[in-house]
Amino acid sequence: MTMYAALLRGINVGGHRKVPMAELRTLLTGLGHGDVRTHLQSGNAVFSSDSGDENTLAVELERAIEEQFGFAVECLVRDAAYLAAVAGACPFPAAELPPKELHITFFDQPVDAARFAPLDAAAFRPEEFRLGERALYLHAPGGLGGSKLAAALSRPSLNKDLVATSRNWNTVTKLVEMTGGDA
Structure with missing residues (x-):
């Protein structure tokens, strides 16, 4: 398993595009990731996954966020080594x-x-x-x-x-x- 950080762009700023961190943790867990934690309210999460493709992980997270919250959020996923x-x-x-x-x-x-x-x-x-x-x-x-x-x-x-x-x-x-x- 590799540890990753998900960096969500432009959420929870000025009361717009709200993504509560508890719901983000639940969403990441529902995608099959482990060791899920968040940092601050500005769209930082860490998780473990056996996937080795940051781009695929980012696209999956973007789709899940849009389905869950009803708006698009760009995401970058980077592994611990990076x-x-x-x-x-x-x-x-x-x-x-x-x-x-x-x-x-x-x-x-x-x-x-x-x-x-x-x-x-x-x-x-x-x-x-x-x-x-x-x-x-x-x-x-x-x-x-x-x-x-x-x-x-x-x-x-x-x-x-x-x-x-x-x-x-x-x-x-x-x-x-x-x-x-x-x-």
């Missing part, structure tokens, strides 16, 4: 930064630097970003809420044909811990 590798590859000094300054955006597919080339990254300093494997690391010293770089990075023109969802550093490290990964 989460630990992404956390371990952080290009910023995570141990020295307040966790609210560091975020990771997970993508459904590899993304190359050419996608973000139209962005004048120097204009957003001291904020900065780096690309990783199906991930983007964002250092926003003022936090995400007022980050002009985060707003620019989330423009539809830069994210065309991508499923993306972001998590703060505390959530990423908690998901690594919950899945038994080693960062």
Whole structure:
């Protein structure tokens, strides 16, 4: 059995697209997964499965959520080894930064630097970003809420044909811990 994290995009924000975590746990268990737990109310779940295909797991979860709740939710599923590798590859000094300054955006597919080339990254300093494997690391010293770089990075023109969802550093490290990964 492999441990996975499911990252649901855009739920329980502003009272819209509500997915109660207890119901998400029941849904994941009903799909045949074990060791199901959730973290926070923002769409983070961990579970074990003998399936080795993250994309199939994500599609199954998306279908089940739409059937259960009546609306579509994009999901990314990542295994424990991937989460630990992404956390371990952080290009910023995570141990020295307040966790609210560091975020990771997970993508459904590899993304190359050419996608973000139209962005004048120097204009957003001291904020900065780096690309990783199906991930983007964002250092926003003022936090995400007022980050002009985060707003620019989330423009539809830069994210065309991508499923993306972001998590703060505390959530990423908690998901690594919950899945038994080693960062």
